[in-house]
Amino acid sequence: MATRREIKRDAVARVQADRAATRERRTQLKAMTPEERKAAKAQDARDAREAKASAKAERKAARAGMNRKERREDSRRARITRKVAHRRRRAIGWGVAGVAVVGIGALAAPYVGGLARVASLEFADGTVEALQAREDALVVAENVSDEGMVLLKNEGDVLPLAGDRVNVFSFASFNLLLGGGGSGGSTVAGAPTLYEALEAQGVAYNEDLYATMEDAGAAHSEGASNAFVQMAQLAMGGGSSEPAPDYLTDDVMAQAADYSDTAIVVFGVSGGEGTDLTQEQLQLSDEQVALLDAVTAHQDDVIVVINAGNQMELGFLDDYPQIKAAVWMGTPGPQGAVSLAKILTGEVNPSGRLTDTYAYDVTSAPATENLGSHRYTNTNRAFLDYEEGIYVGYRYYETRYEGDEAGYEAAVQFPFGYGLSYTDFEWAASEPVIADGEVTVDVSVTNVGDAAGKDVVQVYFSAPYLDGGVEKSSIELAGYAKTDLLAPGDEETVTVSFGVQDMASWDTGQGAYVLDAGAYEISASTDVHTPIASFTHDVGESVVYTADADTGYDYARLFEFAEGDLEFLSRADWEGTYPAGPDGTETASDEALALMDPELVPADGDAPTYGADNGLTLADMVGLDYDDPQWDAFLDQLTVEEQIHLFSYGAYKTYEVDRLGIPSMVMLDSPAGLNSLFASLEAAAYPSEIVIASTWNDALAYEVGAAIGHEADLYGVDVWYAPGMNLHRTAMGGRDFEYFSEDPLISGMMAAGMVSGAQDQGVLTTIKHFVLNDQEVNARSGINVSLSEQALRELYLQPFEVAVKESAPTGAMSSFINLGGKWAGGSDELLQEVLRGEWGFEGFVTTDAVLGGWMDPVQAALHGNDLMLAVFPSATVASMSEAIEEDPVGLGHALRDRVHAVLYSVALTDRVS
Known part of the structure; x- marks a missing residue:
C-alpha cells in the first residue's frame, strides 16, 4: 500500500497538471471571438459533466472489483486529491478577507500599517518536518475522536453492526460537522466522508439511495475555511438544512428495505463564534421529523448519529421503537468519520462520557431565563444577569430533583458523565x-x-x-x-x-x-x-x-460589587427565587455606571527611568527569575514610546526593539488547531474541545497540546491562544463546542493537559477567556455581567484556577465582558488579586481582540493586562501617549510592569539566545 506522502505527491502532480491544462484552455478561449468563446464554454461545460459522470461510473465499477484494502487506499487517494485541490482556495479565503479589510483600512492611513503587519506573517509550514507533523497530528486527532464519542443507546445490541450493508439517510450525512465556526474552528477540507469511512471498514452503503439523495440536492462540500465567512453564515442562519423527504418515495423505501433492515440517520447543528443558538435549532425540524417518520416506517433497526457540539433535545430517541441505537459524535475533527465508522463496526469500543447534562427541554435550565439580548434603559449597554447562582448544569438538576426520582427522570434524559x-x-x-x-x-x-x-x-x-x-x-x-x-x-x-x-x-x-x-x-x-x-x-x-492552600495568599471579598441588587436561586425556595428574566425596565446603578466609565486620577511620586544606557540586551535576561533585580536595569533602558508600542502591538505579532535585542513573538488561535486569520497557513485540525473532554482522558488532552505545540514550534509560532475554558452555562452557547463542559473541574483538568503538552514543546499558551465569556450575543459590545461571588468563584473561576495550579500556563487572555460594570481586562480584582495573587500566576495577560471603546488600554495597563490584541494599534498608541502625559507616575509605573511581563515571556521563547 502506498504511503500517505506518496499518495499526496501523486495528487499534487495530478492537480498541477489539471491546473496547467486549465490555464492553457483559458489562453485558447481568450484568442477566440466572443461568439466562439461562448459556444466553446458551453461545450466545455457539457464535456465536463460527461467526463464527471464517466469517471464516477468507472470508479464505481473499479471499486466493485476491489478488496477492502484496495478500496481503503482508493478512498485515501480521492480524499487527499480533494484536499490538495482545495488548498489554494482555502489559503485565498483569508487573503480575500485581508484585501477587503485593507481596502477599508486604506481610507484611514494610520490603520494600514497595523493590518499589513499581521497580514505579512509567514510560516514555515511547507518543510518536510511540518508535513510529517501534520501526518502525526492525524493519529492524535483520531485517538481523541475514537475515545470522545459517546454511545447513548444500544437496545438489542444493534451495535456493533452485525451485517455489512446499511442504508444511510439524511443530507447531513453528506457533510459531517467536524468543527465549529470562527476563530475557534479549524480547516478540515479533505477529511474522509462518512461514506468513505464506512467503505474503509468494509460496510457497504446503499448506492441507489445515495444517488437518490444526490438527485434531490445532497452534495459533499468542503465548507468555508474563512472564520469571518463562517461567522457571517451563522449570523444569517446560513448552511445546509434537511429538506422535506419527498424524494423518499415508496419505491425508494422498498428498495432500501430490500437492501438492509438497518439504517443510519445523521442529525446535527453547528455552533460558532458571534451568535448563540435557539431552542428551535436544538430540536429536530419538521423536515427532520418527517425524515424519521419515513425511515422508521420501513426500517426495523435505526441508528441515530448526533453530530453537534451543543446539547440537542433528544427526546425523539424515546419516541420511535425502531431507534435502537444512538451515538453522540460531537464535532470530532478530521478523522471523525473514521472513528464513527470504527465504533459502528466494533473495531473501537466507545468509551466517551458526556460532559453536559442532556435535558428533555433545554429551557428547563434556569440560566436560560436571562439568555439573550437585554439593554439598560439609562445607558446603551447590554447586560446579562446570572440569577441562577451556582445552579448550572447538573448542579441544578441533581439538587432540584433530589429525592424526586420521577421528576428527575421527566427532566433529564442523559445525566452528566x-x-x-x-x-x-x-x-x-x-x-x-x-x-x-x-x-x-x-x-x-x-x-x-x-x-x-x-x-x-x-x-x-x-x-x-x-x-x-x-x-x-x-x-x-x-x-x-x-x-x-x-x-x-x-x-x-x-x-x-x-x-x-x-x-x-x-x-x-x-x-x-x-x-x-x-x-x-x-x-x-x-x-x-x-x-x-x-x-x-x-x-x-x-x-x-x-488563605489559599497553595500560595498562602489571604482570601477576601472582592466581587460583591458584581452582585448588584440581584436575588439568586436558592434551594431553600426553588419557586420563590427562580429567575424571572428581564422585563425591559432594568437600569444600571450609579456604581456600575461609574465603573463603566472610569476616570484617570494622576498619582504622586517619581516617574520611571527611561532611556538609560546599561549595556543590557534581552539575551542577558534569559533564565532570570521574574523578580530578579537586573530586570529593573534592563527596563530602565526603554523609552516611553517603546514601552507604549510593546504594550499596544499585541495582535498576533508583538513589537520588536532591535537596539535592545527584543524580537517579536508570533501568536495564533485556536484550540482545534492553529488558525491564522490574516495570513496563509496550512496546519493540522483537531477535535473540538468538547470531544477532547468527552474522552475523560487527561493524557489525550496532553497529546493534543503537545501535537499543536510541536507544529507551532516548527512553523515559528511562539504563543497559542488556547485553550478555551468558559463553561456551558446553557445549551445555547454559540461556542460550547470550543469549551469543555458545564463542569469546572473537568474543564480545568483538560485545559491543564493541553497547556502542559504545548508548553513542553516550548510554546506559550493563553488560557481564555478570563472570565465569563459564556454567551455570544452582545459579548463583543461590552456586555455587563452580574452574578454572585460564590458562583463566580466556585464555577467560572475554578477552571482557570485548576489550570494555573496544575500546569503553570505562561499566558492568559482576558475577556470582552464587564463584571459588575468593570471591564475584565481592566479589573484589578481579577488580574492582580485573584490571578497573580491568590493563584500565583506568573506570565502575561492579553486582551481578546480590541473591538470597542470599553476595552480601555489605560485601565488595562493600570490593572494588570499586559498586551492589547489590537489589529489597528494606532488608536491604542494615541490613547496611551495622551494618558501618560496626564499621569506620568502612576500610568508610567503600571506600563513598565506590563512591559516587564511581556518581555519576561518573550525571553521564555527560543527567539532570544
Whole structure:
C-alpha cells in the first residue's frame, strides 16, 4: 500500500497538471471571438459533466472489483486529491478577507500599517518536518475522536453492526460537522466522508439511495475555511438544512428495505463564534421529523448519529421503537468519520462520557431565563444577569430533583458523565483514605464482558446543606480516572485523589471557604446520578479556610460589587427565587455606571527611568527569575514610546526593539488547531474541545497540546491562544463546542493537559477567556455581567484556577465582558488579586481582540493586562501617549510592569539566545 506522502505527491502532480491544462484552455478561449468563446464554454461545460459522470461510473465499477484494502487506499487517494485541490482556495479565503479589510483600512492611513503587519506573517509550514507533523497530528486527532464519542443507546445490541450493508439517510450525512465556526474552528477540507469511512471498514452503503439523495440536492462540500465567512453564515442562519423527504418515495423505501433492515440517520447543528443558538435549532425540524417518520416506517433497526457540539433535545430517541441505537459524535475533527465508522463496526469500543447534562427541554435550565439580548434603559449597554447562582448544569438538576426520582427522570434524559460500552465492567471501591488534607479513593475495575474496552471512574462528593445557609449543590465532581484498554477478564485499580478543602463552599459573608460540620458522602459513580459505591466522612467541626492552600495568599471579598441588587436561586425556595428574566425596565446603578466609565486620577511620586544606557540586551535576561533585580536595569533602558508600542502591538505579532535585542513573538488561535486569520497557513485540525473532554482522558488532552505545540514550534509560532475554558452555562452557547463542559473541574483538568503538552514543546499558551465569556450575543459590545461571588468563584473561576495550579500556563487572555460594570481586562480584582495573587500566576495577560471603546488600554495597563490584541494599534498608541502625559507616575509605573511581563515571556521563547 502506498504511503500517505506518496499518495499526496501523486495528487499534487495530478492537480498541477489539471491546473496547467486549465490555464492553457483559458489562453485558447481568450484568442477566440466572443461568439466562439461562448459556444466553446458551453461545450466545455457539457464535456465536463460527461467526463464527471464517466469517471464516477468507472470508479464505481473499479471499486466493485476491489478488496477492502484496495478500496481503503482508493478512498485515501480521492480524499487527499480533494484536499490538495482545495488548498489554494482555502489559503485565498483569508487573503480575500485581508484585501477587503485593507481596502477599508486604506481610507484611514494610520490603520494600514497595523493590518499589513499581521497580514505579512509567514510560516514555515511547507518543510518536510511540518508535513510529517501534520501526518502525526492525524493519529492524535483520531485517538481523541475514537475515545470522545459517546454511545447513548444500544437496545438489542444493534451495535456493533452485525451485517455489512446499511442504508444511510439524511443530507447531513453528506457533510459531517467536524468543527465549529470562527476563530475557534479549524480547516478540515479533505477529511474522509462518512461514506468513505464506512467503505474503509468494509460496510457497504446503499448506492441507489445515495444517488437518490444526490438527485434531490445532497452534495459533499468542503465548507468555508474563512472564520469571518463562517461567522457571517451563522449570523444569517446560513448552511445546509434537511429538506422535506419527498424524494423518499415508496419505491425508494422498498428498495432500501430490500437492501438492509438497518439504517443510519445523521442529525446535527453547528455552533460558532458571534451568535448563540435557539431552542428551535436544538430540536429536530419538521423536515427532520418527517425524515424519521419515513425511515422508521420501513426500517426495523435505526441508528441515530448526533453530530453537534451543543446539547440537542433528544427526546425523539424515546419516541420511535425502531431507534435502537444512538451515538453522540460531537464535532470530532478530521478523522471523525473514521472513528464513527470504527465504533459502528466494533473495531473501537466507545468509551466517551458526556460532559453536559442532556435535558428533555433545554429551557428547563434556569440560566436560560436571562439568555439573550437585554439593554439598560439609562445607558446603551447590554447586560446579562446570572440569577441562577451556582445552579448550572447538573448542579441544578441533581439538587432540584433530589429525592424526586420521577421528576428527575421527566427532566433529564442523559445525566452528566453518562456513556455506554459494548462490554460490562464490575467495580470494587475501597474505603476512602483521608490524610494530610487529601482524600484518596481506589477503585478496582474488572472487564466482565466479551469485548476489550476502557471505563471511566467518576468520584463525587455531597456536602451537608444547612437550610438558609450557603448554597450548595447536592453533588459535585471531585475527580475522575480512565482505565487502560482492558481485555475481557482483565482488572485495573485506578486512584482518584482530591483535597478536603475542595469540598468547602465559598461564604461571601466571611470572605473565605467554609467546610461545614456534618456528614459528607463520597461516591464512586458511572455518572453523576448513578453511584456504584458510597461512603460517609464526618466532619466534627466547621473549618474556615482564610488563605489559599497553595500560595498562602489571604482570601477576601472582592466581587460583591458584581452582585448588584440581584436575588439568586436558592434551594431553600426553588419557586420563590427562580429567575424571572428581564422585563425591559432594568437600569444600571450609579456604581456600575461609574465603573463603566472610569476616570484617570494622576498619582504622586517619581516617574520611571527611561532611556538609560546599561549595556543590557534581552539575551542577558534569559533564565532570570521574574523578580530578579537586573530586570529593573534592563527596563530602565526603554523609552516611553517603546514601552507604549510593546504594550499596544499585541495582535498576533508583538513589537520588536532591535537596539535592545527584543524580537517579536508570533501568536495564533485556536484550540482545534492553529488558525491564522490574516495570513496563509496550512496546519493540522483537531477535535473540538468538547470531544477532547468527552474522552475523560487527561493524557489525550496532553497529546493534543503537545501535537499543536510541536507544529507551532516548527512553523515559528511562539504563543497559542488556547485553550478555551468558559463553561456551558446553557445549551445555547454559540461556542460550547470550543469549551469543555458545564463542569469546572473537568474543564480545568483538560485545559491543564493541553497547556502542559504545548508548553513542553516550548510554546506559550493563553488560557481564555478570563472570565465569563459564556454567551455570544452582545459579548463583543461590552456586555455587563452580574452574578454572585460564590458562583463566580466556585464555577467560572475554578477552571482557570485548576489550570494555573496544575500546569503553570505562561499566558492568559482576558475577556470582552464587564463584571459588575468593570471591564475584565481592566479589573484589578481579577488580574492582580485573584490571578497573580491568590493563584500565583506568573506570565502575561492579553486582551481578546480590541473591538470597542470599553476595552480601555489605560485601565488595562493600570490593572494588570499586559498586551492589547489590537489589529489597528494606532488608536491604542494615541490613547496611551495622551494618558501618560496626564499621569506620568502612576500610568508610567503600571506600563513598565506590563512591559516587564511581556518581555519576561518573550525571553521564555527560543527567539532570544
